[in-house]
Amino acid sequence: MERKKLDIGLYGFTGCNGDQLVIIHSEDKLLDFFASANIRSFSLAKSDNEQTPLDIAFIEGSISSQEQVEHVQEIRQRSALLVAIGNCACYGGIQAMELGREGWDRRFQSVYGENFFEVRTPIESKPIDAFVAVDFRLPGCPIDADQFFAVYSSLIRKTKPQMPDYPVCAECRWRENECLLLKGQLCLGPLIAGGCKAVCPSHNLPCVGCFGPVEEANVSSEFALLKEKGFTVEEIRRRLRIHSGSGVLKSLKNLFGEV
Amino acid sequence: MRAVKLKKSHLKGFLTCVGGWGELWGPVKRNGRHVLESIGDIKDIDLTALRTTLPFKKLLFPPKFSMFRYDANGFQDTLSAIPKRVIFGLHACDIKALCILDEFFAKEYKDPYYYERRNRTAIIGHSCIPDDKCFCNATDNETVTEGFDLFLSDLGDFYLVWVGSSLGDDMVRECPKLIDTNVGHEDLKKYIQFQKHRSEQFKRQIDLTGMPDIVELSMDSPVWEEEGEKCLSCGACTIVCPTCPCYNVNDENDLGKPSGERMRQWDSCMFREYSLVAGGHNFREARAERLKLRFTHKLQSFVGKFGKPACTGCGRCIDTCPVGIDIFTMVKKLQGEEVRS
């Protein structure tokens, strides 16, 4: 059953390009990857990028300038499916960190003063879905290569990819790690979607939440547990902020109301 | 049952000898916890290991494995490359769990993935001294008389070795120089003393009598809701449970090709999608309902089917749940006791 090859594009907006790097660094998959579709655009990997209609656009990075807003809208317009990859594209990333009441305008002012921006019109950084409809999210900082290729394989077969319905803890137990929460560390594992293979806890580093929330995160129980372990609301808040851009806060409604 | 003796100083030689039958696995210490690993150097085995983080089930049905390959020509079994193994260091509770799984995977349709591994696995048990989380005395799993090939009880300077199968007998006969077949009255007395000493070490008091009825009458208890509010749905309790066999199935495609593998991966009744059907209806939307399933299964329905609970008292869930929802606290709560979990 020979299928017509799909037209695919990969784009990077504001971010470190780490997600595209994950793909490029999957040397064992690259030949199959480039053979599996017409890769019309891959901003980090090739220079002869074409701006053609696409079956699937993969977008990395958050949107932080007016020019990017227009570009992502233009990509959306010519793409049947738009997939946000990485924490920045899905949830806003560190540059969209929740910083409380102090507004973006004031922060921008205090960093850049009255400097004139020639090439760009900066705006407050936000995830992709703040500007265009996103069909599918593949989170992570960076994304997990195996998960990317599994999702990609499903999408090019035109079927909905299956994502873990369990938190990082499940993968952490599969790897036989000692539970860092039980060791009294501020680990966000129970709130965060699996898919990363519990890579941080496997190196004794507590989860900082780069894969974003798992669908039914039990926020109040995790908070009660962390407080019982002696962490203050401010400490929990600071940890959650790292990767909890506005996108996460939206899905963990009343996050700080509960503490 | 046939019993022989093995001097402690001969253990290394004996394990080297049985290692010839298959790849030797045993408990080793890694970052402060015990893990079952393939043993390169017998010195690495930690004889003081109590409960390994994951139970032996990871060797009989791994967390994730390929069931078969598919391609344009159909489906092809991938059952052939299963190695022979000797697992050393399972305790009585583990072996009881093994018996439960043996029965479960044989029921109605024999599961080839389990049995191809099981039939290539030899079990050498090792005695233990319970810690403050063990309660195998309450689940009737203090001693085992089946489910192993050999079982070693630590009686000071030697092991009393029960021979539980013809394979175990072959293993013993293969190293005649290391084995003392002369088991006398004094040895058995020592064994009985050891068992008595062991049974005095249990620190948890729990009585499972009547649990099936208590569970049946507790269907509307507020306990489920209270615990459901705490549960993180992380699945840790089911992952570490030696008798939890549930799994999910997913196809993994070779990139851009019509071929791939059908993968089987541990699932958990604590996960959101466990009872979700196509079309979106979830038969256990609430966490409380999922907890009810887990504990009804372990403490009630399983007893009705197999005459014993599906809990061996190994203490792994007590050791693992970050919010203290484990068999022990659930039993106490259902029995109406105030317990802090």
Added chain:
Amino acid sequence: MSAAVEIQNPYLPEPYRLIRRYPLTDDVHFFQVRAVDMDRALSLKYSPGQFMMVSIPGIGEAPFSISSTPSRPGLIEFGIRRVGRITDQIFKLKENSVLGVRGPYGTGFPVDKMEGKNLVIVMGGLGAIPLRSLLQYALDNRDRFAHLALIYGARTPGDMLFRKEFLSLMDRDDIQCLLTVDKDDTGKWPGHVGLPTVLFKHLTNLNPKDTNLVVVGPPVMYKFIVAEALKLNIPKHQILMSLERRMKCGIGKCGHCIIGGYIYTCLEGPTFSYWDVTHMKGLI
């Protein structure tokens, strides 16, 4: 012969050919398949109420009720609603393509015990799919059953599965065929209009002790139909139904279909009696 597999692998799908397919409604299609191995096709034994696992390589596997009758051997029929990842792909299959099927699985309706008695078949929505198997079985073995009645409630005539097939039964005098729709949007509907419960008044002169009533339909339907059946004094263990659950294996291993703590729907069900339902929690 070093690593010979001793146990037959019940998880391996068998190749089946898609013989025919056509729409029953917009989102429910009819699929007729046959084992590629002709001997296998002809020797396949099953009973009404059983199901099979259908595989689409690369996507997955799901359970589907058998809609054909064992009294017409060789071909297996399914009615499949397009509702998710797997059914999306099944709907893309063309006639004569090969797919993976294994089974039959589960406990079907106890037809042996039902013989000699009256049989009332009550369908709603997709419940027509498994119950068509029982209906055809009863029609093919008409002399083994006493009174035979069919009640089928659909939203509109267009939503009625197997509409032509069932309408043709209205002309027969060996089956009481009561078809109803909530709303007749065609103006040409020859059957009843209204909820299926009102049709129970037509079931007269049935000795309840000698009657089995089988109902399959959307969850909301069971309560009302069971109430009607109880009003007729049909014993609880002679009111039968079939339940839907998530299934990943079909053979009592994966765990997803467990109800009441240790009932594997795929082994002990999917058919249950109303008595089972009342003494086991969480069935409907």
